[in-house]
Amino acid sequence: MLSFWITFLFGGNTMRDNKQLFNDWASSYDDSVKKSDQNNTYPFAGYSLIQEMIYKKIVTVPNLKILEMGIGTGRMTFKLYNSGYEITGVDSSSKMIEKSKILMPLNKYINKDFLKVLPELNGIKYDVIIFAYSIHHLMPINQKYLLDMLSNNLNPYGCIIIGDVMTRTSSELDSLAIENSGIWDEEEFYPTLEDYNNKVIKQFYDVEFTKVSFCSGIMTLRKKTNKKGDNDDK
Numbered sequence: 001m002l003s004f005w006i007t008f009l010f011g012g013n014t015m016r017d018n019k020q021l022f023n024d025w026a027s028s029y030d031d032s033v034k035k036s037d038q039n040n041t042y043p044f045a046g047y048s049l050i051q052e053m054i055y056k057k058i059v060t061v062p063n064l065k066i067l068e069m070g071i072g073t074g075r076m077t078f079k080l081y082n083s084g085y086e087i088t089g090v091d092s093s094s095k096m097i098e099k100s101k102i103l104m105p106l107n108k109y110i111n112k113d114f115l116k117v118l119p120e121l122n123g124i125k126y127d128v129i130i131f132a133y134s135i136h137h138l139m140p141i142n143q144k145y146l147l148d149m150l151s152n153n154l155n156p157y158g159c160i161i162i163g164d165v166m167t168r169t170s171s172e173l174d175s176l177a178i179e180n181s182g183i184w185d186e187e188e189f190y191p192t193l194e195d196y197n198n199k200v201i202k203q204f205y206d207v208e209f210t211k212v213s214f215c216s217g218i219m220t221l222r223k224k225t226n227k228k229g230d231n232d233d234k
């Protein structure tokens with residue numbers, strides 16, 4: 001995927017002001033998700049399945065400490081909150097956080113950009129870090145940077161779960177973009193298993209991929225035991 005390589009090599013920030021976008025979208029965001037999921041259309045087809053799958057992955061183990069990056073209105077982790085999990089939510093949109101606080105008042109919230117929140121998380125370890133439809137707002141080079149850094153915030157047997165618009169290969173993602181060309185969001189950088197395995201998370205994590213809908217999936221990242229990934233670069 002050409003756009004991946006251009007952005008991977010040259011990096012930079014997205015041109016769109018996502019903070020403003022989500023502040024404006026906060027009041028109708030849940031309806032947008034529901035409609036797209038129910039109609040099985042890009043981008044949220046499979047959202048409720050992803051929600052259920054993430055819940056089931058986590059709920060078998062009690063007392064896990066969860067960090068949700070891009071918590072939004074709180075839809076993704078609401079059931080986990082009701083099951084008693086301790087959740088910290090990071091989001092750059094204060095309006096999205098306001099909505100989440102109504103659902104999950106006892107969460108800890110950090111109203112900051114992903115790339116600025118790391119000092120605040122310094123030394124804190126989580127069992128699960130969730131990105132649900134949120135990491136795609138970062139350029140691939142920043143996705144890599146953030147995931148590399150967050151390996152310091154994971155307990156040894158912890159994992160990062162990414163639920164998003166996602167495909168196994170870059171060419172599948174390109175086909176998806178063509179099939180949805182009228183509504184495809186060119187300013188979002190969706191993960192593919194191929195790119196993550198080859199470039200993004202190669203050094204620190206092993207990855208497991210599950211396809212969920214025609215346009216979505218879940219990746220689970222677990223820390224490599226050999227953190228330097230010495231053998232992988234050979």
Ligand SMILES: C[S@@+](CC[C@H](N)C(=O)[O-])C[C@H]1O[C@@H](n2cnc3c(N)ncnc32)[C@H](O)[C@@H]1O
Binds near residue numbers: 093
């Ligand atoms: C599509 S919404 C997903 C919200 C929620 N996780 C869900 O499952 O519905 C993306 C969320 O990520 C937040 N976000 C986007 N870019 C961000 C960034 N660079 N730093 C922090 N939050 C960001 C947005 O404000 C928004 O709440």
